[in-house]
Amino acid sequence: MMNSSQLTPISVGDNSTAAFDVERVRRDFPILAQTVYGKPLVFLDSGASAQKPRVVIDAMRECYETYYANVHRGAHYLSQRSTDAFEEARVTVARFINAGSENEVVFTSSVTESINLVAATWGRKFLGPGDEVIVTEMEHHANIVPWQMLAQEKGIVLRVMPITDQGEFRIEDFEPLLNPRTKLVAITECSNVLGTMVPVKQVIRLAHDKGVPVLLDGAQGIVHHGVDVQDLDVDFYAFTGHKLYGPSGVGVLYGKWDILNTMPPYQGGGDMIERVSFAGTTFKPPPHRFEAGTPPIAQVIGLGAAIKYVSGLGMDQISAHEQGLTAYATDRLKSVAGLKIYGEAAEKAAIFSFTVDGTHPFDIAAILDRAGVAVRVGQHCAEPLMDRLGIDGTVRASFGLYNTRAEVDTLVAAIEKAKGMLT
């Protein structure tokens, strides 16, 4: 029985007419107004972890300075205030993703924990030898290893869906993998390496036609486009606070309440029980059943503030701004001789993995760093994808809502400089 209150979606699809003023937005992020090595910081590593607007920092500071206490059980004023703020954040998250109820929102520490939670509870209970879980070649390790662990423990089989050489997810490559043994589709919504956006609505419809539930790793996807879990009809959706301009240490697992309610607890401890005795223990209903121990209180409150911030800007506006950056960066990067972009799907987020002929990604990234340009280098927690692409690693420039076309120009100039120094 669903224990829900009717929620009104907040401005995920806000069609504010005000233009997206990136220079004004940048002033909301104190960390961006600095120089490194004497050069203006160009932060292009938001795909790893995004910077935080002042409202998030202030919300967490206010929590610690004025009303912090442990939540849910305190019989005093501060605890009540903390509990109210904490649970209000749950409602904010639920509205943002358009969950049917805040009781479908489980706070975790990260996407990694969210997926591990599903594997360790739903997976252990409902999957057995020979049951198949479909993933893609472009998953982050966080959506590979938990299923491999379950494969070792329970004998489930991981079916890996191929991507094209351009990094595209083709629905015609997905559909044949669905078969009577398929018990779960667990895929990324947006590749953290390639930027490829997966046609998740089609995937979910096809999977549901066969009675197969779907888990989406939304770590990258929600940041660029928001999500409407009811419209998608997705069964599980995992995302993290720190990529969504919120604090690190807090993640979310959305699950349909009717599914969550069939799942055993993840970890045992305080806050997740109804009654404990040595004769036996009974557990709370979702979401608290899955939130053992003291939760990341200030981080949850910070995530609530981050969501209100991006909602205030409007996810449509953010998405449009980033799509403009994506198109511009694609053109500019392609103008660099010898630069190869990995991931050229038509539907692509503002994430650019690339290599430059005759150079090592580490060298490029080190020289970009000296130019004040912060990028990531390596395999990006996606070794199987690197094997698929036949490379050791890439440089990755990932853009956020605060990045500008001028920063794309700085990136390109720094790459040209690096080429000059290295070749």
Place this chain on the structure above:
Amino acid sequence: MSLKLEKFEEFTEALEFIDDEDMRFEYIIDIGKRAKAVEFPIDWQVNENLMHGCMSRVWIVDQPKGGRHYFRGDSDAIIVKGLVTMMTESFSGLTGEELDELDAEYVRRLNLGALTTQRQVGMLAMMEHLKKLGRNGSANGGN
């Protein structure tokens, strides 16, 4: 800092002379480029010579002779090739006991602000690797 290290002094003097951090960076890249011109045989690029835990691959071989250790190093990244070359050239010709005297101060002097903490940690790891090879006293690379 009691060891007499000709190449080490050459590197540190050059780095001290260059007063611009970007130029020091270029100096390290140039060392890497110069070292690339000398062949590092492909059959030395094997797992047993690979240093683990580096952002790029680093191979170091030891060719001991007359009780002294002579190192060669390689990396697929040119900056790291420069760093590993500074290390192997600086500390070749030492005995195992002398290698054991090396400490973080040597890495600090080879660094001089041109490196991030992460790369400094990488250089410290290289130094520990050289010391380990010195203690093993075995050749795994060549003659």
